[in-house]
Amino acid sequence: MKKWYAVIGDPISHSLSPYMHDIWFHECGIDASMIPVHIRVGELKEGVAALKRLGVSGFNVTLPFKQEIVPLLGGLDAAAAEMNAVNTVSCNDGRLTGMNTDGDGFVRGLAGENVPKDAPILMVGAGGAARGIAFALKRQGFSRLYIANRTYRRAEELAAASGAIPLSIAEAEEQLGAMAAVINTTSAGLQDDTVPLKLTGLAPGTLVSDIIYNPLETPLLKQAADQGGRVQNGVVMFVHQGAIAFEAWTGIRPDTEPMIEKINRKLGGSYAHR
Ligand code: ATR
Numbered sequence: 001m002k003k004w005y006a007v008i009g010d011p012i013s014h015s016l017s018p019y020m021h022d023i024w025f026h027e028c029g030i031d032a033s034m035i036p037v038h039i040r041v042g043e044l045k046e047g048v049a050a051l052k053r054l055g056v057s058g059f060n061v062t063l064p065f066k067q068e069i070v071p072l073l074g075g076l077d078a079a080a081a082e083m084n085a086v087n088t089v090s091c092n093d094g095r096l097t098g099m100n101t102d103g104d105g106f107v108r109g110l111a112g113e114n115v116p117k118d119a120p121i122l123m124v125g126a127g128g129a130a131r132g133i134a135f136a137l138k139r140q141g142f143s144r145l146y147i148a149n150r151t152y153r154r155a156e157e158l159a160a161a162s163g164a165i166p167l168s169i170a171e172a173e174e175q176l177g178a179m180a181a182v183i184n185t186t187s188a189g190l191q192d193d194t195v196p197l198k199l200t201g202l203a204p205g206t207l208v209s210d211i212i213y214n215p216l217e218t219p220l221l222k223q224a225a226d227q228g229g230r231v232q233n234g235v236v237m238f239v240h241q242g243a244i245a246f247e248a249w250t251g252i253r254p255d256t257e258p259m260i261e262k263i264n265r266k267l268g269g270s271y272a273h274r
Contacts, residue, residue, distance in 0.1 A: 002031045002032060002033070003030075003031065003032040003033075003057040004032060004033055004034070004035065004055070004056060004057065005021060005032060005033070005034040005035075005056065005057055005058050005059055005060075005249065006034060006035055006036070006037045006051055006056055006058075006059040006060070007034060007035075007036050007037070007059060007060040007061075007062060008037045008038075008039045008047065008048075008051070008059055008060070008061055008062070008065060009036075009038075009039070009061070009062035009063055009064070009065060010038060010039060010040055010041050010063075010064060010065070011038070012036045012037065012038045012039075012062070013036060013038070015036050015060075015062060016238070016263060016266070017034060017036075017060050017062075017242060018033075018034040018035060018036055019263075019266070020239065020242050020259060020263065021034040021242065021246060022034055023259065023262070024243075024246050024254040024255075024259070027254065027255065028250065028252045028254060030250055030252070032057070032250075034060075037051065037059075039065070041064060044065055044068055044069065044072070045072060048069070048072050048096070051091075052091065052094060052096070056091055057090075057091055057249065058088070058089055058090045058091055058245075058248075058249045059088075059089050059091075060087060060088055060089075060242075060245060061086055061087050061088070061089060062087070066085040066086055066087055066128070067084060067085050067086075069086050069089070069098065070084055070085070070086055070098065072096070073086065073089065073096045073097065073098040074095045074096050074097060075095070075096075075097045075098070076097070076098045076099075077097070077098070077099040077100070079099065079100040079101070079103060079104065079132070079135065079136065079139075080098045080099050080100040082100075082135050083100050083103075083128070083131055083132050083135065085100055085128060085132070086098035086099065086100055087099070087100055087101055087102050087241065087245070088100070088101050088241075088244075088245040088248060090248060090249060099244075099245070099248060100132060101240075101241040101242075101244035101245050101248075102129065102132045102133075102136075102237070102241050103132035103133045103134075103135055103136025103137075103139075104136045104139075104140075104240075104241075104244055105237050105238075105239075105240035105241030105242070105243070105244055106132075106133045106136060106183075106209075106211065106237045106240070106241075107133070107136045107137060107140045107142075108240040108243075108244070108256075109209070109232065109236035109237050109239075109240050110181070110207075110209070113181070113207050113209075113230070113232065115142075115180050115181045115207060116180065117140075117141045117142050117143060118143055118144060119144065119180035119181070120144045120146060120175075120178055120179050120180055121137070121142060121144060121145050121146065121179065121180060121181045121182075121183065122146045122147075122148060122167075122172055122175075122176070122179045122181070122182045122183070123137075123145060123146070123147050123148070123164075123182075123183045123185060124147075124148050124149065124169075124172065124182070124183065124184050124185065124186055124196045124197055125147075125149055125184065125185035125186035125196065126147060126149035126151070126154035126155045126157070126158040127154075127185065127186070129185045129211055130147070130149075130158060130185040130186075131158060131161075131162075133183065133185060133211075134147065134158055134159075134161075134162035134164055135162055137162075138162050138163055138164075144165075145159075145162070145163075145164040145165070146164060146165045146166075146167050146172065146175070146179070147159045147162075147164045147165070147166055147167065148166070148167040148168065148169050148171070148172035148197065149166075149169070149186075150169060150186070150196070152166070152168050155167065155168075169196070169197050172197055173197050173198050173200070173201060174201070175201075176197075176199065176200075176201035176202055176203075176206075177201045177202070177203045178203075179203075179206060180206065180207065181206065181207040181208075181209065182199075182202070182206060182207070182208045182209070182224075182229075183209045183210075183211070184196055184208075184209070184210040184211065184212070184218070184220050185211050187212070188218075188220070189210065189212055189215075189218030189219050189220055190212050190214070190218075193219045194219065195218075195219050195220045195223060196220065199220070199223045199224055199227055199229070202224060202227050202228075202229050204227070204228035204229070205228065205229070205230060206224075206229050206230070207229070207230045207231075207232060208220065208221060208224035208229045208230070208231050208232070209231075209232040209233075209236070209237075210231075210232070210233055210234055211234045211237050212233070212234045213233055213234030213235045213238055213263075213267065214234075214267070216233050216235070216264060216267050216268070216269035217231075217233065217269065218233075221233060233264075233269075235260055235263045235264050235267070236260055238263070239256050239259045239260045239263060240256060242259075243256050243259075
């Protein structure tokens with residue numbers, strides 16, 4: 001029988017996950033489909049019970065439910081437990097297991113960029129997204145992570161929890177020239193034209209990666225490209241987090257590079273990776 005998957009959130013109509021997973025199901029010869037399901041704030045418990053009753057095989061979880069879903073699940077993988085947040089759920093014989101593929105998705109995207117594991121990496125931001133990435137970088141053996149944040153105390157807290165080094169934004173700007181990669185996890189540039197730090201000291205060839213993909217080119221990426229940096233937009237992490245979820249559901253590792261190109265094109269840009 002045809003299997004079905006879902007992506008739940010509020011709002012949900014903008015999600016690109018059904019587009020991406022349906023292409024992969026087709027490419028892999030799997031008789032399955034993903035549908036967006038709008039669950040309203042306050043109705044998560046009923047919504048998840050309904051998905052289960054209707055035989056969902058798995059689902060992605062997006063804003064604002066990544067933490068609220070946790071107590072509704074029967075188990076968590078290590079990444080989800082560490083973050084107390086879930087973006088992927090598998091349903092086997094009515095048992096729901098939560099995973100978090102966001103951080104590992106980011107790190108897979110970094111793997112194609114030749115950033116040595118002992119090279120200094122600067123991450124800007126100390127919120128939920130930053131937390132997932134910091135722990136995933138640590139798990140994968142990246143040993144010199146610096147964390148800078150507008151609110152320094154939050155940088156200190158996340159650095160202490162993840163074995164990183166905290167910096168103020170001013171210190172990060174001063175030390176920028178030594179960094180092999182700069183990762184923006186803040187929402188600066190999402191709905192405004194601000195940058196989370198000045199890139200004046202950026203060394204040419206440094207990778208600048210933004211987890212935002214709407215817009216495809218944030219003000220930070222534009223400045224980085226103008227200064228000779230290599231840029232990576234948030235489509236790369238989006239596709240890799242989806243690929244890890246797809247593999248958990250189906251046992252098959254889907255093709256990511258063509259998907260990164262397709263989604264960049266769908267969002268109206270050229271392939272802004274590299
Ligand atoms: P998320 O879960 O998406 O990471 P969050 O937990 O609200 O969201 O964290 C948002 C991050 O973006 C924080 O690091 C925040 O900095 P503060 O801790 O100082 O609030 C950062 N941020 C948001 N808007 C910013 C801006 N305009 N400039 C710099 N940093 C910003």
